[in-house]
Amino acid sequence: MKHKYTPKAYKLVKYLQDEPRARERKNKDRALVNLLAKEYGFILRGLEDRTISKEALTNFVGDVLYYDRKWRLILEQEPHLQGSDYGDKSKLEEKSKVELGYGK
Numbered sequence: 001m002k003h004k005y006t007p008k009a010y011k012l013v014k015y016l017q018d019e020p021r022a023r024e025r026k027n028k029d030r031a032l033v034n035l036l037a038k039e040y041g042f043i044l045r046g047l048e049d050r051t052i053s054k055e056a057l058t059n060f061v062g063d064v065l066y067y068d069r070k071w072r073l074i075l076e077q078e079p080h081l082q083g084s085d086y087g088d089k090s091k092l093e094e095k096s097k098v099e100l101g102y103g104k
Contacts, residue, residue: 004100011035029065033057 015035016022022031037043046052075082
């Protein structure tokens, strides 16, 4: 049976199935660090050799998510700051839906 997720999204689904603590909102940033560490060897090596702490990475992920949310909000509220490709989102989303079997 074909699942409806991209390979990366399926990794997230599997992680949430395997790690119930990751389902809690308070643990989201740390869970994302764990997923990224599995995906990117340099993060895992940094954690293993203690050149970076899980707390620092968790804070980093939280900051990235914060900036991403604010980026989208500001661009929506301040159209003069939007790049030339800003309007492409709906076209790209529609294409992805079709590729995933949700549309036409």
